[in-house]
Amino acid sequence: MxxxxxxxxxxxxxxxxxxxxxxxxxxxxxxxxxQAAGYRYWSFWEGNGKNWEYATQGPSVLRPDDGTVQGFRFAVSEDSGDADQPRRAPDFGAICADTPAEDGKKRVALVIDPGTTTDAPDGEKPPALRTACAQVAPDASSAEALAAVAKPLRYDDSAMLCAISGYPKTGCGEQVSGDSGSAKPSEPAKTTDDQDKDKSEEGDGGGxxxxxxxxxxxxxxxxxxxxxxxxxxx
The missing domain is CATH 1.20.58 (Methane Monooxygenase Hydroxylase; Chain G, domain 1)
Structure with missing residues (x-):
């Protein structure tokens, strides 16, 4: 051959x-x-004047300045990289237009977006998106500003924000897709150090x-x- x-x-x-x-x-x-996993939780955002940026500190830690705009969005996402932003622009002037400034207090504009029916837990319907202007003490945290306009709030045993104005009724950062297993505790926002630690322990989740x-x-x-x-x- x-x-x-x-x-x-x-x-x-x-x-x-x-x-x-x-x-x-x-x-x-x-x-x-x-195998990528998704989690249902409230994410925490800061307005930069035009757009939203994922907060690098949790609402119980961050102490916003007067004139700040902050947002909360309920949705299903894998991590901060693919989290859905609030569906309303961070416009302090529009949100706090009817709340005059007062001595000894600061104003924090809030966008509270419960998301869509796709992200809602079974048997629940998300309330309408709303905005509010919280007028609080100068040293108040973002969590205190939120509590001033959106009670009742619900937290889990590790102080994670689980519900705003009673929504959702149950659950807190539960896993809703990907590999089966125990639910991952959800933090609406983490510090940069925490995010780096998570990446080193779990990988980037996308590959x-x-x-x-x-x-x-x-x-x-x-x-x-x-x-x-x-x-x-x-």
Whole structure:
């Protein structure tokens, strides 16, 4: 048999093998993406004058200045990177237009967005989005400003904000998609240090795990070994 015919006969199984390897890798990567988990919680935002920015401190810690706009949005998301923003612009002038300034107090504009029916817990309907202008003491926290206009608030045992104006009635940062398991406690906002710690412990949540990459590598190594063995037989 000539070298050309031998090479041609070898090329067909090699192409089939490579196609199988690519398909296997795609399936494994798809499985890793499907494991991404979503959580239902109130996220906490700060207005920068035009847009919203995810808060780097929790509402019980942050002490906003007079004229600040802050937002709360209830939705299902994986983390701060894909969290839904409040659906109202952070416009202090419009929100606090009917609340005159007072000596010894500060005004904090709040956008409270309970989200959509898609994100609502089973059996519950989200109330309408609303805005409020809280007038509180100069040293009041964001949580105190929220409590001044949106009671009742509900917190869990670790002081996580679970409900605003009684919504939702139950639950607090529960997992609603991805791998089954215990619910992950939800923090409406974390410090930068906390977010970095979470990434180091859990990974970025958007790519395949280490175990998944090892599995793909093992499949590719088997394919390479098969190619080498085929060449030796030739």
């Amino acid at each position: 000539s070298r050309a015919r031998a090479a041609a006969r070898l090329r067909v199984p090699l192409v089939s093998l490579l196609a199988a390897l690519v398909a296997a890798s795609a399936v494994l990567l798809g499985a890793g993406s499907a 395949p795990s280490v175990g998944l990459l090892v599995g793909i590598g093992a499949v590719l190594l088997l394919g390479i070994a098969a190619v080498v063995q085929a060449r030796r037989r030739r």
